[in-house]
Each structure stands twice: as structure tokens, then as C-alpha cells.
Amino acid sequence: MLASLGNLPELARQLSGLGGCTHPVRLDGHRTEYDVDTRTGEIGSVLHHLDSASLPAGQLLVRCNNRRATRCPACAEVYRRDTYHLITAGLRGGKGTSDQVATHPRVFATFTAPGFGPVHNRRTDGRPCRCGTHHDQEDAALGTPLNPDSYDYEAAVLWNAHAGALWRRFSIYLGRKVAKRAGLTQRTFRDHARISFAKVAEYQKRGAVHFHAVIRIDGPEGGDTSPPPWATAELLTDSIRAAATTARIDGPVIDGRAYAFAFGRQLDVRPIRSADFDGGQELTERAVAAYIAKYATKGAETATGTLDRPIRFLAELAQARISDHARRMIRTAWALGARKDLEHLRLRAWAHTLGFRGHFSTKSRRYSTTLGALRTARAAWRRAQTAPPAPQDGDTTLVLAHWVFAGTGLSAAETWLAASLEPAIGTEGEPTWTTVTTS
Ligand SMILES: [Zn+2]
Ligand SMILES: [Zn+2]
Numbered sequence: 001m002l003a004s005l006g007n008l009p010e011l012a013r014q015l016s017g018l019g020g021c022t023h024p025v026r027l028d029g030h031r032t033e034y035d036v037d038t039r040t041g042e043i044g045s046v047l048h049h050l051d052s053a054s055l056p057a058g059q060l061l062v063r064c065n066n067r068r069a070t071r072c073p074a075c076a077e078v079y080r081r082d083t084y085h086l087i088t089a090g091l092r093g094g095k096g097t098s099d100q101v102a103t104h105p106r107v108f109a110t111f112t113a114p115g116f117g118p119v120h121n122r123r124t125d126g127r128p129c130r131c132g133t134h135h136d137q138e139d140a141a142l143g144t145p146l147n148p149d150s151y152d153y154e155a156a157v158l159w160n161a162h163a164g165a166l167w168r169r170f171s172i173y174l175g176r177k178v179a180k181r182a183g184l185t186q187r188t189f190r191d192h193a194r195i196s197f198a199k200v201a202e203y204q205k206r207g208a209v210h211f212h213a214v215i216r217i218d219g220p221e222g223g224d225t226s227p228p229p230w231a232t233a234e235l236l237t238d239s240i241r242a243a244a245t246t247a248r249i250d251g252p253v254i255d256g257r258a259y260a261f262a263f264g265r266q267l268d269v270r271p272i273r274s275a276d277f278d279g280g281q282e283l284t285e286r287a288v289a290a291y292i293a294k295y296a297t298k299g300a301e302t303a304t305g306t307l308d309r310p311i312r313f314l315a316e317l318a319q320a321r322i323s324d325h326a327r328r329m330i331r332t333a334w335a336l337g338a339r340k341d342l343e344h345l346r347l348r349a350w351a352h353t354l355g356f357r358g359h360f361s362t363k364s365r366r367y368s369t370t371l372g373a374l375r376t377a378r379a380a381w382r383r384a385q386t387a388p389p390a391p392q393d394g395d396t397t398l399v400l401a402h403w404v405f406a407g408t409g410l411s412a413a414e415t416w417l418a419a420s421l422e423p424a425i426g427t428e429g430e431p432t433w434t435t436v437t438t439s
Pocket of ligand 1: 065066072075
């Protein structure tokens with residue numbers, strides 16, 4: 001095996017650049033950087049040339065950047081950390097966001113799904129579940145229906161499919177509610193304040209999507225401008241409650257039943273404190289950021305035990321090692337997906353996510369930096385570690401590159417070598433979240 005690895009130290013160096021990614025994208029091609037004289041526009045000497053064939057692995061290897069922890073732990077970790085920094089920037093400032101945002105009213109809110117039938121649960125009052133059992137935290141039965149035959153699977157899947165639209169409706173209502181409380185019209189509201197948010201979708205054990213969000217009031221130009229004096233965390237909380245209770249989305253009519261979707265009654269809204277203050281009703285910035293980041297890397301497969309990739313045929317379900325509840329959710333999505341009138345919900349393509357086809361984490365434009373900006377900054381840093389010195393002032397460079405997809409993954413030998421390298425994952429002082437319970 002060693003013979004097939006060619007120059008071991010060089011290959012090890014290339015693999016370590018993947019930061020532990022086990023499913024990299026392989027590319028064939030080349031990239032050439034030329035020096036360009038800005039005054040004459042003349043293309044000068046070659047500054048840097050890279051040919052994939054000359055690389056130790058024979059190809060350029062690029063991180064897969066998969067968000068899912070079950071697919072690529074290393075890339076999911078990078079995504080989690082980026083999300084942490086993105087959320088933190090919106091709470092404390094940094095990465096291009098003014099640190100003034102720390103003084104703006106902001107809350108952490110959790111929006112739940114409605115009920116689709118009784119499920120096995122752990123009660124906080126110490127009494128047993130309705131089935132008579134005291135389920136322990138790891139019990140696979142938790143979140144699964146007490147009676148699967150009467151559980152409303154269609155509504156559960158359709159809820160997931162409409163949750164994104166319900167969130168958008170909510171955010172429109174929120175703007176109106178805040179404006180109304182401030183005594184402003186819709187039209188003039190934007191001259192006074194902006195509402196920004198960052199949210200993450202999380203699956204409850206029962207396979208229903210719910211949302212956690214940081215919601216903030218800024219001044220008219222976003223995070224860099226002061227919110228008006230009427231903007232308080234109390235006003236924001238009241239408005240969120242009012243908007244969440246009234247937001248409603250009409251769903252399809254199936255076999256004479258008209259579906260409509262609204263958030264569940266459980267709505268948790270808490271102010272976020274600036275100082276690291278633990279306990280009580282208020283959350284700290286660090287805790288909120290850690291929580292959102294943690295859920296950004298989890299799909300339905302983590303909470304509900306479903307599949308982490310799309311299915312192509314229903315028959316694949318027979319081999320899948322998933323819970324009966326997840327199987328039933330997927331079957332329901334698949335069956336509904338055959339309906340012409342539900343085509344727009346793409347329920348077959350999203351059966352593995354139990355009908356939810358939205359983004360797992362989204363934010364409004366003015367919340368803070370973007371994941372893309374963080375990735376670009378990291379890539380630039382990596383290049384700086386390996387690339388030749390940057391050109392002098394007044395010069396510019398021309399980059400010609402051509403890359404062709406050549407597959408994914410590592411060879412058996414590369415996997416072996418990569419496994420022997422310590423992935424460079426450190427911690428940057430983020431706390432790990434330990435005690436959050438969501439029903
Ligand atoms: Zn990866
Ligand atoms: Zn039970």
C-alpha cells in the first residue's frame with residue numbers, strides 16, 4: 001500500500017490541507033497566476049502555476065463543505081464554527097459588523113410546531129409518560145406516536161413543507177406589529193428601524209421542524225445605526241408573540257380537508273444579555289451562538305433517526321436502518337409527492353428531510369457577516385500559507401484556471417494516511433451547549 005502513496009510527506013501535507021474532510025471533491029485541471037502591469041495592461045511573468053497532475057494526490061482536493069455531521073464530521077465542524085462566528089458577530093459585533101449591535105434590543109425565540117397526536121415524552125413534573133413508563137433520555141421511543149395509526153402523518157409532513165413559508169409570513173407580520181407599537185405606519189417604519197434575524201431549523205424528536213432565532217431591532221441603516229428610543233426588548237417580545245400567534249399559512253386541500261398551518265402554542269422568547277451571565281431567564285450571547293451553531297449541523301437524521309441523503313426509490317427504505325416513525329414520515333412524504341397538486345412542495349426529493357426543503361440556517365441581509373465571507377477569508381488565509389508573496393502595489397494579477405470534476409472521496413491508501421494525521425480542529429473558546437431541552 002505504501003508504494004501506491006508516492007511521496008509520503010508531500011501527500012500527507014496535501015491531505016492535511018483538507019482539515020480532516022473525508023469526502024473531498026477531486027478536480028483535474030490547472031491554475032496560472034500572471035503578473036499584470038496596471039499602467040500598460042501588459043501581461044507579464046507567471047507568478048504561480050498549479051497543475052493538478054503534479055500534486056501528490058494527482059488531483060486537486062477540495063473540502064466537501066458538507067454541513068451534516070453524519071456526512072463529514074470535519075466539514076460540519078467548520079460549518080458549526082462559522083455559524084457560531086456569524087451569530088456572535090450579530091450579537092457582539094466583529095467581522096465587519098459594528099460592536100454597537102450589542103446594545104440593540106435582541107431576543108432569542110423558539111417557535112414550535114403544532115401537535116399531530118400524542119407522543120411518548122419525558123415530563124418535567126416527574127410523572128410518567130402517558131404510556132405509564134418513565135422514559136430515560138436515550139429512549140428511542142421518545143417523540144414517537146403513542147398510537148401511530150391515529151397520528152396525523154400527513155399534517156406532520158405538510159407542516160414541515162410549509163414551515164419556511166410560515167416563517168416568512170411571520171417575519172412580515174413582525175414588521176407590522178413592531179411598527180404599530182411604535183405608532184408608525186408601514187411606509188415610515190423603514191426610516192426609523194430595521195428588524196434583522198438569524199434563524200436555524202431544528203427537528204424535534206417527533207420529526208417536526210421548529211425554529212430558533214435571534215431577532216434584533218437596529219436603526220434605519222441596520223447594525224451600524226442606533227435603534228430609536230422606543231425600541232426595547234419588551235416591545236420586541238410583545239410584537240413577536242403577537243406576530244407568531246396571528247401568522248397562518250393556507251395549505252392544500254386533500255380529500256376534502258383544508259390544511260392550514262400556524263406555530264404551536266409553545267413560544268419561548270428571551271432577551272439576550274451582553275455580559276456572560278448564567279442562569280435565570282436571560283440567555284448569554286455565547287450560549288445563544290453555541291446553540292444555534294450546534295443545530296446548524298444537524299439534520300433530521302440526528303434528532304429523528306432518518307436518512308441523511310435523498311432516496312430515489314421507495315424500496316430503498318426497506319434496507320434503511322431507521323425508526324418506524326421516520327419510515328412512516330418518509331412514506332407519507334413519498335405518497336403525497338405523487339400528487340400533481342403538491343408538485344411545488346417537491347416532497348419526493350425532500351422525503352429524507354421529512355418534507356422540509358428550506359435552508360437549515362438563514363439570516364436577514366443585515367444581521368451580520370455571511371458564511372461565504374467567512375469561507376473566503378479562510379481560503380485567503382490558507383493561500384497565504386502556501387502561495388508566493390503577494391504582488392507589489394500598482395501591480396495586479398490575472399488568474400486563468402480550468403478545473404474539471406473528477407470524483408469525490410479519498411482512495412483507500414489516502415484514507416489510511418489521512419486518518420493518521422491529526423485534524424487541525426481546535427476550540428476558540430466557544431462553550432459547548434449542554435442543557436437545553438425542547439419538547
Ligand atoms: Zn468534508
Ligand atoms: Zn411513553
